[in-house]
Amino acid sequence: MTYNLLKGKRGIIFGALDHDSIAWKVAEKAHEEGAIFTLSNTPLALRFGEINELAEKTGAQIIMADATSVSDLEKVISQSMEILGGKIDFILHSIGMSMNVRKGKKYDELDYGFYHKTLDVSAISFHKMLQVARKLDAITEWGSVVALSYVAAQRTLFRYNDMADAKAMLESIARSFGYIYGRDKKIRVNTISQSPTLTTAGKGVKGIDSLIDFTERMSPLGNANAEECANYCVVMFSDLTKKVTMQNLYHDGGFSSMGMSLKAMKMYNKSIDQAIENGDFEFDD
Ligand SMILES: NC(=O)c1ccc[n+]([C@@H]2O[C@H](COP(=O)([O-])OP(=O)(O)OC[C@H]3O[C@@H](n4cnc5c(N)ncnc54)[C@H](O)[C@@H]3O)[C@@H](O)[C@H]2O)c1
Secondary structure, three states, X not given: OOOOOOOOOEEEEEOOOOOOOHHHHHHHHHHHOOOEEEEEEOHHXXXXXXXXXXXXXXXXXXXXXXXOOHHHXXXXXHHXXXXXXXXXXXXXXXXXXXXXXXXXXXXXXXXXXXXHHHHHHHHHHHHHHHHHHHHOOOEEXXXXXXXXXXXXXXXXXXXXXXXXXXXXXXXXXXXXXXXXXXXXXXXXXXXXXEOOOOOHHHHOOOOHXXXXXXXXXXXXXXXXXXXXXXXXXXXXXXXXXXXXXXXXXXXOOOHHHOOOOHHHHHHHHHHHHHHXXXXXXXXXX
16 A cells, blocks of 8 residues: 655665665655655676666665765765755665674674674764755755664674664764754754564574564564664655654564564463473573
């Protein structure tokens, strides 16, 4: 069902790589809800070719950019205003990458070059995006900017590694910039903290299947999938959420508020005793 929630709105969607990407689903939903927008991703991502299919389907133009480059972001934002015929109403930052995760570097053995890259790609790029948009006066009053986060910003989740630090920083940028942008221009800045999801980035986290299984069982409503996340993003871009800003909004079936569930409590002692008895209890980090 569609509601025309974004009728007449112009946007920029960063981070659609393939059919699994959260940004891909957001583009599909935003299109269905009446928005026009541009798509942006890195030259490498464009070489995979799938984004052309999304562009065709949604009538969007693609603008290549490395989101860590201020000049690339200036190009994306100014060209988007030209292409779409006016200021921008919404921006999605759906970008994350850690070479430490990819290369299996543990948190107490981080490569600092990779660490800087993680923070630049996954968090500082959000600041750059906001700063460039503000400098160009590119976003309309009551416009909405959303970045995607993860509960590892608040809680330690094994193997999420330096991405946890990036997400904590991302959420802090949303608050700090949200204050300035709200005060001066009535522009909203929020993060949506999404359940673990099987995307290219998600699959990069070793053991993601177990994590997905765990959060599915621990969340009263179960995990939220990418399409459901896209629905939430659309609502955040719409005029129905005009007074929501500087928030980290959990979209995780209730996981972030859980401590122990009845099911988990019942299983916990039983399975640990069993594992010790079997002699197969190993700590592996
Ligand atoms: N998948 C999950 O479990 C999950 C959970 C919570 C939050 N998130 C967040 O959602 C966002 C989108 O990830 P996804 O799960 O859809 O995976 P994805 O791999 O489909 O998307 C990640 C995107 O980041 C882009 N990217 C990487 N480096 C870039 C750069 N330098 N400049 C511009 N773009 C760059 C990639 O090309 C890709 O399109 C990320 O911020 C991710 O951390 C994902």
